[in-house]
Amino acid sequence: MWGETFDDFENDEGEMAMxxxxxxxxxxxxxxxFAKLPLGIQxxxxxxxxxxxxxxxxxxxxKGTTTLAFVYxxxxxxxxxxxxxxxxxxxxxxxxxxxxxxxxILDIGDRMVATMAGGAADCQFWTRIVAKYCTLxxxxxxxxxxxxxxxxxxxxxxxxxxxxxxxxxxxVAGYDKKGPQIFKVDSEGDRCQLKVCSVGSGSLNAYGILxxxxxxxxxxxxxxxxxxxxxxxxxxxxSGSGGVCNLCHITPTEKIRLPPMDVSxxxxxxxxxxxxxxTYNPVE
Amino acid sequence: xxxxxxxxTVPHMDMDRGGAFDFSNCIRNQAMCKMGxxxxxxxxTGTTIVAVAFxxxxxxxxxxxxxxxxxxxxxxxxxxxxxTESIYACGAGTAADxxxxxxxxxxxxxxxxxxTGRKARVITALRQAKQHLFNYQGYIGAYxxxxxxxxxxxxxxxxSANGTTMAFPFTAQGSGSYxxxxxxxxxxxxxxxxxxxxxxxxRALEAGMHGDNASGNSLNLVIIEPSETVFKGPIxxxxxxxxxxxxxxxxxxxxxxxxxxxxTYKYDVVESMDITH
Amino acid sequence: MSIMSYTGGTVVAxxxxxxxxxxxxxxxxxxxxxxxxxxxxxxxxxxxVYVGLAGFQSDARTVLEKIMFRKNLxxxxxxxxxxxQVLSEMISNLAYQHxxxxxxxxxxxxxxxxxxxxxxxxxxxxxxxxxxxxxxxxGTGQEYLLGVCENFxxxxxxxxxxxxxxxxxxxxCLERDAASGWGAVVYTITKxxxxxxxxxxxxx
Numbered sequence: 001m002w003g004e005t006f007d008d009f010e011n012d013e014g015e016m017a018m019x020x021x022x023x024x025x026x027x028x029x030x031x032x033x034f035a036k037l038p039l040g041i042q043x044x045x046x047x048x049x050x051x052x053x054x055x056x057x058x059x060x061x062x063k064g065t066t067t068l069a070f071v072y073x074x075x076x077x078x079x080x081x082x083x084x085x086x087x088x089x090x091x092x093x094x095x096x097x098x099x100x101x102x103x104x105i106l107d108i109g110d111r112m113v114a115t116m117a118g119g120a121a122d123c124q125f126w127t128r129i130v131a132k133y134c135t136l137x138x139x140x141x142x143x144x145x146x147x148x149x150x151x152x153x154x155x156x157x158x159x160x161x162x163x164x165x166x167x168x169x170x171x172v173a174g175y176d177k178k179g180p181q182i183f184k185v186d187s188e189g190d191r192c193q194l195k196v197c198s199v200g201s202g203s204l205n206a207y208g209i210l211x212x213x214x215x216x217x218x219x220x221x222x223x224x225x226x227x228x229x230x231x232x233x234x235x236x237x238x239s240g241s242g243g244v245c246n247l248c249h250i251t252p253t254e255k256i257r258l259p260p261m262d263v264s265x266x267x268x269x270x271x272x273x274x275x276x277x278x279t280y281n282p283v284e
Numbered sequence: 285x286x287x288x289x290x291x292x293t294v295p296h297m298d299m300d301r302g303g304a305f306d307f308s309n310c311i312r313n314q315a316m317c318k319m320g321x322x323x324x325x326x327x328x329t330g331t332t333i334v335a336v337a338f339x340x341x342x343x344x345x346x347x348x349x350x351x352x353x354x355x356x357x358x359x360x361x362x363x364x365x366x367x368t369e370s371i372y373a374c375g376a377g378t379a380a381d382x383x384x385x386x387x388x389x390x391x392x393x394x395x396x397x398x399x400t401g402r403k404a405r406v407i408t409a410l411r412q413a414k415q416h417l418f419n420y421q422g423y424i425g426a427y428x429x430x431x432x433x434x435x436x437x438x439x440x441x442x443x444s445a446n447g448t449t450m451a452f453p454f455t456a457q458g459s460g461s462y463x464x465x466x467x468x469x470x471x472x473x474x475x476x477x478x479x480x481x482x483x484x485x486x487r488a489l490e491a492g493m494h495g496d497n498a499s500g501n502s503l504n505l506v507i508i509e510p511s512e513t514v515f516k517g518p519i520x521x522x523x524x525x526x527x528x529x530x531x532x533x534x535x536x537x538x539x540x541x542x543x544x545x546x547x548t549y550k551y552d553v554v555e556s557m558d559i560t561h
Numbered sequence: 562m563s564i565m566s567y568t569g570g571t572v573v574a575x576x577x578x579x580x581x582x583x584x585x586x587x588x589x590x591x592x593x594x595x596x597x598x599x600x601x602x603x604x605x606x607x608x609x610v611y612v613g614l615a616g617f618q619s620d621a622r623t624v625l626e627k628i629m630f631r632k633n634l635x636x637x638x639x640x641x642x643x644x645x646q647v648l649s650e651m652i653s654n655l656a657y658q659h660x661x662x663x664x665x666x667x668x669x670x671x672x673x674x675x676x677x678x679x680x681x682x683x684x685x686x687x688x689x690x691x692x693x694x695x696x697x698x699x700g701t702g703q704e705y706l707l708g709v710c711e712n713f714x715x716x717x718x719x720x721x722x723x724x725x726x727x728x729x730x731x732x733x734c735l736e737r738d739a740a741s742g743w744g745a746v747v748y749t750i751t752k753x754x755x756x757x758x759x760x761x762x763x764x765x
Binding site: 304305306307308309310311312313316320321322323324325326327350352355356357358359360361378379380381383384423424532533534535536537538540541542543544545546547548549550551553554 | 565608656659663664665667675685686691693728729756757
Binding site: 235236240282 | 562566569587588590593594595598599601605701736737738739740742743744746755757758759761763764765
């Protein structure tokens with residue numbers, strides 16, 4: 001029985017069907033298990049003792065982020081519309097900037113992305129699990145998965161580990177048969193559909209810009225600029241966010257990843273645009 | 285206001301509380317810590333200090349590293365403190381406490397010498413140190429080796445932060461003392477020559493500096509004899525040297541840094557000369 | 562979070578040939594949020610002596626007033642300008658007086674004495690003076706600065722070169738320290754003048 005493949009069944013149609021039934025099953029939610037902590041030790045307490053701020057920077061998880069996404073409709077026939085996903089690229093542990101170039105837009109299939117906020121490892125790992133689920137789903141069902149289904153699987157999985165110290169704040173965004181959709185999912189088990197959404201330590205700052213300038217109908221150029229601008233202002237106020245702005249534009253037909261933009265450069269451009277002198281005046 | 289007026293007003297101002305400690309921030313700081321703020325790291329000497337008596341004199345020595353947590357706060361800190369011409373103190377523990385305690389001791393001993401017209405004794409220095417430290421019940425983190433030569437001969441004492449004192453023919457203190465004391469225990473002999481004692485102290489210090497992360501960089505020695513006191517240092521042991529000489533030169537051409545705004549303030553140049561010697 | 566990194570901020574000083582450079586970032590924050598970007602942490606004491614105060618900025622302000630008070634009394638009493646060595650001893654005593662309830666600020670002194678010899682020193686919160694001949698740094702970016710200065714500092718640098726070395730050091734530090742940044746200001750103190758420059762830094 002070891003190393004059984006479908007070739008072994010090719011003579012018997014009935015047996016083949018049976019084997020497929022047995023082997024290609026819906027992957028169970030917990031088809032892997034983590035090493036358990038010794039009896040009597042609570043995961044949350046364990047995390048607090050070993051990975052909290054008191055543990056020194058090398059033991060702290062990477063966090064601190066601004067991510068945003070919004071849906072818009074094309075303003076002119078020349079525009080594509082869809083979803084703009086924009087994120088910063090800083091990973092910090094406490095005050096220490098552990099990386100300046102993290103890619104916080106993770107792919108789930110060809111049409112979908114998930115953003116990363118909270119524990120970097122938690123986000124990457126569980127996004128991978130969701131991506132695996134989606135791929136298997138599409139192979140099994142011969143149809144692409146909806147954003148709604150993918151995000152619900154994600155949320156359910158996280159809910160299974162609720163209260164055990166996972167830290168995930170993600171937006172699952174993509175285009176499916178129902179159109180452009182964004183779902184915000186977090187490690188508390190929350191899942192909700194939004195048109196304009198931002199997650200992370202700098203999210204309030206990003207919302208400030210988004211709420212002010214967002215219109216349901218925009219040109220592609222406007223929409224991309226809005227994403228950049230919101231991220232830039234968030235990185236300016238929030239010390240946990242910074243680096244470059246990675247932008248992803250999901251149109252009805254394709255997923256376009258735009259080249260990273262240095263947020264500091266964007267700020268100086270913005271300062272020029274203002275035409276006001278905001279540079280510090282040196283004094284004795 | 286004329287200068288004389290200022291002088292007469294100054295004593296009435298609550299300026300330095302006669303040099304005593306000021307506890308006005310204590311309650312606030314406790315409250316801040318309760319709110320979750322962590323207290324800052326203090327500089328600690330994290331030291332190896334060693335002292336050995338020989339026939340007619342005393343050799344004392346210390347490394348020169350001061351640490352704050354994992355970082356080396358000072359590579360050439362002076363841990364051999366002069367109390368009088370022939371009494372020295374080496375310190376381990378909280379660096380600020382050591383600086384201030386030894387400063388106070390040297391001041392008091394100098395005043396004593398001037399008042400009595402004779403040289404201060406080592407036991408006097410020790411008594412002053414221990415009474416001060418005992419008063420503060422160990423909260424002043426100064427661990428001292430006080431040694432010197434006075435008319436009654438060479439003496440070496442250890443004074444702990446809580447006021448415990450002991451007399452020794454040889455001893456080591458600080459985080460590197462475990463390594464240093466092994467060398468002393470093995471090689472110490474009664475009535476060594478000055479040369480032997482000096483070599484022994486240096487070896488013991490090097491052992492401490494090698495084995496202890498919080499000690500290193502360089503060592504300072506003081507050899508106290510009835511006739512003279514010789515200070516040697518800083519001596520850099522071979523294993524404390526930077527592996528390759530730093531011939532990698534970062535040279536920035538003028539204008540490499542982008543300056544957004546710039547201002548120059550000129551002032552009158554007052555010519556003066558060095559009168560410190 | 563440590564009280565020392567509540568507002569954030571970094572100060573560095575380097576010694577050269579008859580000149581010193583002292584630089585600070587410009588951010589003041591409330592933990593993760595940046596409140597203002599025009600908070601310099603370097604203050605003039607006399608023409609050729611400057612003091613930098615990193616750490617909790619509320620305390621830094623209080624300590625600065627206390628320093629200026631003592632320095633003014635000194636100058637009135639002695640009728641001469643204070644030397645950097647004397648000032649650092651004064652600040653050390655002030656800080657040590659609060660040994661058991663300290664101000665959460667780390668002072669740094671940089672200046673030229675009356676023979677134009679450079680003097681730099683830094684202290685911990687309770688006034689342990691360390692006065693090396695090359696460079697000193699205090700604040701949230703101290704660790705990064707000490708590392709980078711170790712290579713950027715060279716013997717007997719002239720004012721121009723010293724400025725570049727100091728500026729580049731603090732810029733490198735700001736790349737990795739989230740609690741400092743948003744601009745930096747560099748003071749180059751020479752025997753007849755002081756140059757103050759705002760340098761271009763990252764704004765994130």
